[in-house]
Amino acid sequence: MSSRTLPLLFINLGGEMLYILDQRLRAQNIPADKAKKVMNDIITTMFNKKFLEELFKPQELYSKKALRTVFDRLAHASIMRLNQASMDKLYDLMTMAFKYQVLLCPRAKDILLVSFNHMDAIKDFVKDTPSVLSQVDETYRQLIEMYTPLSSGEFQLIRQTLLIFFQDMHIRVSIFLKDKVQNSNGRFVLPISGPVPHGTHIPGLIRMFSCNGEEVKRLQFRNGGNYTGVLREGSFEMFGERVIKLGTNMYSVSRPVETHMSGTSKNSAQKKSVNTTPNPLAKEELNMLARLMGGMEVQKPGNADSVLLCYEHCFNQQANAELAKIMGDFTEEAGEPCSSSANSKGDDLLAMMDGL
């Protein structure tokens, strides 16, 4: 349907992935400099110039399988390793989060504000790294250039395209279940209360006019909901208040449900205390992801320092090689137009991610 959907899908899913990884890095007490490196490496790959050029071309959405492969490779763009189960879980969380955001967007156009929320957070992750920061800023400009001129109908087409992509996905996410935004059958709660979208009136008024335009009658009807006002319009520029909260980090430190998980400060190397998670499911989900860090623990006798050591070891020997290969391929391809045959829609991007 809409050929402008892929950039939004990629950036928002990528943003959710970064939120989850960031939370796990903090929860597992990975040293700040290592954690930062992981985040920077992934964000650098995500916003690679050639990759984005390809991404922003008009094209149909990838199949679910093709997109999953892109994210598998993105998740491995640093020294971090995830096993199959962890990657599955990560992807489930990412996709259900973005599905939720798309569904709950007050206006179709607000998907762009959701994207800016993700971008704002990503910018904050790399604020100390000028080279990556400039890539992120460039992406803002591309988003603004491509999407701000679109009409409401074109945004609705993008939204409909995304909803077809997410159709029939009802994976239960504990953070959503806990917050009561998802039912136990996996379907999201759609409130008939709260503010109405910017540009919409609270339902209830009927105005009738005569032939010469004069209002001759007014009727009120009960709207069956509990609407409380009209939302302000968020900013569609590089900076500004987005108003819409969808797409902000629901795993961030300030959330009450998460504080026990990231109780230790970023810079300490304390042993992780036993978590008494109110919702055992939440801990379980994210701990599966934690194996991406702890996966290396298997090779060394278990103690908190082992992760650190292994990290150093891997970082020095393996990481640079991996990264160099991926980044090398991007620069090697400079000047070559990317072919895109009808049968290999995802292949170009996949090849770039792969570095093969």
Next chain:
Amino acid sequence: MASNMYHKEKSIQMKSSASALYNNLSVLRIAPRSLTYFTVVHANMVNMVSASWDGLNYSHRQLQSKEANVATSSSLIMQAAWCVLPSRDILVLTSQKGIQMYESDGSIMVYWHALDTPETQTAQAVFARGIAAVREKYICVGISSGSMLVFDVPIKGSNITLSEVLEEHKESITDLASECSGSLECIADMVSADDSGNLCVWKSGEDFQLLNKIPGFDMSCSSVKLWKGTVVAGYGTGQIRLYEAVTGIVHAEVNAHARWIYSLDIAPFSGLLLSAAEDSLVRVWHLTMTPETNSVEIVHMYNECVTDTQICGAKFCDGDGYAFAVTGYDLSEIIRYTQV
């Protein structure tokens, strides 16, 4: 408002869920066989269910988009709708690739029209959307470019021909509707709506004639109906507007829904209006015409909240509005309501 005007009946299960598309439900009542057909689009397929009136027999059929390729999303169906002509009923499917027309029960495809798709992907999407049977012999279909195709349909057989291309809209067509009162006195035969909210009013014939253009207000009009010379239009802002078709005079403005309206329907014998939106609400209204004063009144009759569902299709099942059916995004059932 009558809070118990309708009650919920047994739902009809479908083989797959409904996609979030405008006007995603079409209903065909076949009185001689005591059956009703329902069609609902799911991505690149159409679910067709036939339900016997005694509630005992259901049969399912699924129609594929032509040139559907499971691995890509490039052959999605935008809309499926029944076109009722005097001598035959045609099921029309509009997709990214073109227009498919089937005979009555969906068993035989009688016509295929391919859209011109550019060699390389353009930023502008290509698809067909908006379907209406007009007078005795035409089926009109809208295109994403804003053009409308007029097909001439013979009494029987597959010799359907493209009669005319109407180039009036500049934005993607969202919906088409033909005059549904059955009255031959109405001047206007069809109304077309687009993504900028512009409405065009037409008279059918060898050459379709543009009678009037009603300007939009930069908000998509996703669903439109034409009844007794009155255009009823539903917008992305949740508003419903009533216009006199040939003059464009605004009869009424309703702050009807808190989200994007996805479907409107009219029961032509009773003047009941059905509206449904992403806000989970289905509302029933009543329209009254007063020809002497050339006025149209609209009053609110009933609300139905389909919990946690973004509604994408809502249609009356009969000309009086005695029953209506609803579809929602991600829902694999057709929910039915009948008057108490």
